[in-house]
Amino acid sequence: MSEIDEGLRSELQRQGVWVTSMQELYNWGRKNSIWPLQFGLACCAIEMIATAASRYDIARFGGEVFRPSPRQADLMIVAGTVTKKMAPQIVRLYNQMPDPKYVISMGACAISGGPFKTGYNVLKGIDRYIPVDVYIPGCPPRPEALLHAFMELQRKIDNQKLTGSNKAEHLDSEQLSEFPVPAFGAHDLEPPANPDVFHPMKIERQQ
Amino acid sequence: MAPNPYFFIVIFVGVALVFPLLPLALAWLWRKAFQPPKPGAEKNAIYECGVESIGDAQIQFRSQYYLYAIIFLIFDVEAIFLVPFAVAFTGLPVGAFIAILVFLLLLIEGLVWAWSKGCLNWAK
Numbered sequence: 001m002s003e004i005d006e007g008l009r010s011e012l013q014r015q016g017v018w019v020t021s022m023q024e025l026y027n028w029g030r031k032n033s034i035w036p037l038q039f040g041l042a043c044c045a046i047e048m049i050a051t052a053a054s055r056y057d058i059a060r061f062g063g064e065v066f067r068p069s070p071r072q073a074d075l076m077i078v079a080g081t082v083t084k085k086m087a088p089q090i091v092r093l094y095n096q097m098p099d100p101k102y103v104i105s106m107g108a109c110a111i112s113g114g115p116f117k118t119g120y121n122v123l124k125g126i127d128r129y130i131p132v133d134v135y136i137p138g139c140p141p142r143p144e145a146l147l148h149a150f151m152e153l154q155r156k157i158d159n160q161k162l163t164g165s166n167k168a169e170h171l172d173s174e175q176l177s178e179f180p181v182p183a184f185g186a187h188d189l190e191p192p193a194n195p196d197v198f199h200p201m202k203i204e205r206q207q
Numbered sequence: 208m209a210p211n212p213y214f215f216i217v218i219f220v221g222v223a224l225v226f227p228l229l230p231l232a233l234a235w236l237w238r239k240a241f242q243p244p245k246p247g248a249e250k251n252a253i254y255e256c257g258v259e260s261i262g263d264a265q266i267q268f269r270s271q272y273y274l275y276a277i278i279f280l281i282f283d284v285e286a287i288f289l290v291p292f293a294v295a296f297t298g299l300p301v302g303a304f305i306a307i308l309v310f311l312l313l314l315i316e317g318l319v320w321a322w323s324k325g326c327l328n329w330a331k
Binding site for chain 2: 069171
């Protein structure tokens with residue numbers, strides 16, 4: 001599945017011949033029909049609804065089919081504050097989505113807990129348990145920001161490889177598609193983070 | 208020579224078979240060639256709302272639920288009759304007053320009967 005020479009391709013296109021590869025066709029189909037999971041948590045969900053409605057119209061990017069079932073969804077938009085009560089359900093829903101699946105972490109709360117970070121019941125970021133593809137800052141992010149994240153995700157899907165050593169995760173039989181669901185502990189979720197997924201940036205203090 | 212008029216039905220049946228079966232066959236080939244299946248306990252779970260299911264779906268309701276429901280329904284209807292009775296109370300003739308008292312008495316009698324029969328005790 002070698003890359004097509006761009007010059008040859010445009011030359012052929014001028015002659016009315018359209019050349020593509022299996023990988024491009026596959027990614028083109030996938031990126032233009034991303035079905036998000038119909039799943040909102042807090043005020044970011046209102047912005048998500050606005051994005052789906054006619055003014056911002058996520059249908060222009062092929063993402064208007066919000067599915068109420070994880071079995072039919074490709075994308076999970078974690079829109080809002082994730083409480084510790086809700087986190088196991090989110091991980092379970094993510095596990096129930098078929099591959100390939102993607103996650104957009106929408107808003108400050110889903111990224112880090114946001115303004116409620118010090119709350120005893122708030123999860124400090126959904127990326128502690130599931131891998132996140134695109135983060136959108138904002139409180140809440142405007143619909144344009146969600147559209148931008150959606151386009152970034154489309155760009156990511158477009159660049160995924162079908163074969164080779166760096167092929168997409170869902171095509172790699174070694175990569176797991178289910179992640180352990182945290183349990184309710186005495187004071188916190190157990191484990192507080194999945195070390196296989198959660199790689200926070202190391203803060204180095206300099207004297 | 209004109210074709211058999213039923214020949215088009217045969218074409219329709221052929222298209223109706225190929226149209227759904229071809230994408231399924233292509234998906235099956237795609238899975239064989241590229242995408243390894245990744246089943247899991249939660250992915251294969253029957254219930255799909257994120258909450259773990261508890262117990263069995265094939266349960267039976269006790270018949271006592273229906274007894275409670277009927278008693279509730281009777282007194283629910285009674286409340287509906289009592290509201291217009293209370294609103295029009297001052298303008299009612301004696302006959303209508305006695306009629307509604309008889310209606311109430313019948314229902315109270317029914318409650319006493321159900322109570323004495325032990326219908327209100329929740330039998331384990």
